[in-house]
Each structure stands twice: as structure tokens, then as C-alpha cells.
Amino acid sequence: MKYLYLFILSVLFTSCQNEELFEQIEENTSLSSKGELSKLISRLNQNPTAFDDFIDNSNSLSLEFPFEITINSEKTFSISQFIDYQLLIEEISALTDYSVNIGFPVEVSLPNYESVILKNKSELDAIIASVEGSTEIKCLTYNFPIQINIFDTENSVSTRRTIQNEAQFYNLIKNLRQNNGFYEIIYPISVFVDGESESLTSNIDLKTAIQDLDKDCFNPSLLTNKSSRISRFVAFITSGEFIITTYTNDEGENEISDYEAFRFAFAPNNRITVENPSTVGSFSGDWDIEIDDEQLIFDLDFEGSDLLDELDEDWIVQGFANPNKIILRDTDSSEENTILIFEKI
Secondary structure (H helix, E strand, C coil): CHHHHHHHHHHHHHHHHHHHHHHHHCCCCEEECCCHHHHHHHHHHCCCCCCCHHHHCCCCCEECCCEEEEECCCEEEEECCCCHHHHHHHHHHCCCCCCEEECCCEEEECCCCCEEEECCHHHHHHHHHHCCCCCCCCCEEECCCEEEEEEECCCCEEEEEEECCHHHHHHHHHHHHCCCCEEEECCCEEEEECCEEEEECCHHHHHHHHHCCCHHHHCCCCCCCHHHHHHHHHHHHCCCEEEEEEEECCCCCECHHHCCCCEEEECCCCEEEEEECCCCEEEEEEEEEEEECCEEEEEEEEECCHHHHCCCCEEEEEEECCCCEEEEEECCCCCCCCEEEEEEC
């Protein structure tokens, strides 16, 4: 009977411990490692890997200095310090299309700060395919060290950790995420936002500080500035004539036969000239280009033709200059079936 009594007390004690622990981790101060704010924190702390995605075509890794690349199999660039990227960007920005060949062997680093030496392109492709991509957030940094409480729900205990740098913070959350772990940041903490010191006293403060960052802080690629993307697109579409090679409606039906005779010319003054040699007919319209929610939007507005009016849309640019096509998707198509492809002739 005594042993049964002790067993019941033990169960009750453990149950109370678990209840107290779950009360702790359900408070506003605790965070799930799989939650929205934890994802933002991970992006703040990860090793920067997306800024050079215009070279390695991946936000899963970054190339470590020094390395060499060749543009369009013609011009070689040696990158040994950050300032060397500027000449490369100026070269690429002047091109409507470009290909990059990376010189091997090359050292790369991953979001978790691990470094790997790759011997050839096959190894590069393999590691890009195996590593989960992650896009860092700039402009906000922690003033380390900071204190973290880690909750172990299985053993009903919590432990205090001192975090000294971004790598430790990133890998802590990554490891906790494997078991859906919980943790707590001990506030107040000090952060730097664009070099200015701020004191944060809660998770709400931290989330607000991240969400209030400038849009450019969420776009780490050195080549994804608006003027560069738009100028490259404009240079491509205004440098020749185009035909339509694919047009599928929102039901996935191919209607290319209605449009294959048309010839399109996009002028720098935002006018469109359309010729139909088979009927000696001509039409006109207007085009515009903008960036909305980080997507390139191509607006077409035709005049004088019911058939061409079907193409009057704000189109998402899914690709261009690869090498001679503009691939468009209707922004209003929930099924993503409406595809329009122009090809330069």
C-alpha cells in the first residue's frame, strides 16, 4: 500500500510539473521553434547565402572568397573581396541575357555556417538540391550575448543558455525545430536597426521591429534592385520584334492558332505596334512594367481588336531573355493555366 501511495504521489508530482511547464511555454514570452516569429529570427541569424544568388542561382549557399567566374564563356572575373562584386554587377546589368560558369574547386558556406569545398558542378548541383534554401533578413542585428531558456517538455525541465553570436542562435532554433521544441528569449534585449541601437522588451517588440524594416532588408540579392530588373526587361523587349508561340486560356486550352500570324514591336515610349502580314492589318496598344510584391508585372493594353483584347492583362513575368522568350502568367488566374509566351524573331 505504501508503494502504491508513493507511486500516486509521483504521478501527481510529475503531472503538476508538466502542467506548470506547459503553462510556462504557452505564455506570450515563449516561442515555438516552428512558429512564424522563429522563422523570422532564423532568417535574421542565418549565414548570408542569398546575396550572390545571381551567380550560383541558389539561396542555399554562398561562394567564399576567393573564386573566379566567367560570364557568357568570354569574360573572367576574380572575386576576392566584397567590392569586386560591383564590376561584376555593372557587367551583368548591361546584358539582356547572361550565363555564369563558376571556377572549380570552390568553397561554399551554408545557412548553418558550415563550409564545404566542391570539386565540380555536379557536386554544386547536388548540394543545392539537398540543402533547404533560406533567405536572410538584413538591417537588424542583435547585441550579443543574449539569454535563452530552452524547455524540455519530455523531461519537464528548462535550461538557460547564453547565446554569443548568430551562428549559435540559428543552430539552436534549427535543432529545436526537429522536435518542435520551445524556447524563451530573456528580455530586454538590445538590437541595432540600420546601425541605431534599440531596446526590445517582448516578442511583440521584436516582431514589430522586423516587420517595420525597409523592403530592401528582405531582398538580400545584390542584383535584385528594381531599376536593374526593370531596365534589363525593357532593354530586352525593345530590341526586336516578337511573335506569340504559346497562349493557353484559364481552362488550359491552347489558342495559339488565333495569334501566330501577329508580329509585336514594343517601343521605348511604351507603345505597341502589332502587324498581321496575312491580312495586311495593323493595330496598336500600350505596355507598362512595374514591380509589385517583388514580382515583375507586365501590363498589356491593346486597341481596335477584340482578339487582342483577350491579352489585356497585368501579367506576371515568370522569365525573360532565356534566351529569346518572355514567359507570362495571368495574375488573376488562380489555376495558373493562363500562360502567354512571346518569342523574339
